[in-house]
Amino acid sequence: MTILNVSAYKFVGLDDLESLRARVVERCEALALKGTILLAPEGINLFLAAPRETVEAFLDWLRDDPRFADIAPKESASDDVPFARMRVRLKKEIITMRAPAIKPVEGRAPHVRPVDLRRWLDQGHDDAGRPVLLLDTRNDYEVAAGTFEDAVGYGLSSFTDFPAAVAADRERFEGKTVVSFCTGGIRCEKAAIHMRDIGIENVFQLEGGILTYFEEVGGSHWRGDCFVFDGRGALDPALAPSDAT
Structure with a gap:
């Protein structure tokens, strides 16, 4: 049986976390889903795996809530469910940065679609003629599995270290178009905001992150695999579990 793996997030204000968690837990248990769902005042972040009809039943239920009506998951397949159990957790943030002034619910970061990023990289500059700097916002062990050619990375042990790393590296970004990227879009959105x-110009996030880039573009300008937070370990640019894991 083929297993559908989905990941999705949405920054949206949530003020009913306890009751929402109870409803989500009830629905997940009824469907025998496995994975992780994080709920926080700033939104939702989810990773689920099950046969397609089961995952789609949950997503249909979730979208009945107007706050999640437009949630758009990224998909990949596996032979087995890469989660041991289902966890639905309440958090202060759905991706921890400890920078309370950053509020994605008040407006998205500017973004570039994968097909446009590939075109920029192919031609060596963006559409305004500026050089493109790719900024990997992930942690060091994720970057070690694979990243874009010539991407800048800070060897982070935690995303909370990102603001200080950027502050010490501002000169690098002058005169360039910066594209922040991450696995699914959530970290690079906060990073771009x-x-x-802090006044850095011409900053975009990669729409949908690396997984959407793989889905829409493939492995162009990418080297290695993409680390994922489940039992598969990493995915190759065809969104298949990597032979290296």
């Missing part, structure tokens, strides 16, 4: 808020 932070960089914009």
Whole structure:
């Protein structure tokens, strides 16, 4: 049986976390889902795995809530469920940055679609003629599995270290178009908002992150695999579990 793996997030204000968690837990248990769902005042972040009809039943239920009506998951397949159990957790943030001034619910970061990023990389500059700098916002062990050619990475042990790393490296970004990227879009969205808020110009996030890039573009300008937070370990650019794991 083929297993559908989905990941998705949405920054949206949530003020009913306890009751929402109870409803989500009830639905997940009824469907025998496995994975992880994080709920926080700033939104939802989810990773689920099951046969397609089961995952789609949960997503249909979730989208009945107007706050999640437009949630758009990224998909990949596996032979087995890569989670041991189902966890639904309440958190202070759905991705921890400890920068309370950053509020994605108040407006998205500017983004570039995968097909446009590939075109920029193919031609060596963006559409305005500026050089493109790719900024990997992930942690060091994720970067070790694979990243874009010539991407800048900070060897982070935690995303909370990102603001200080950027502050010490501002000169690098002058005169360039910066594209922040991460696995699914959530970290690079916060990163792009932070960089914009501290006055760095021409900053975009990669729409949908690496997984959407793989889905829409493949492995162009990428080297290695993409680390994922489940039992598969890493995915190759065809979104298949990597032979290296």
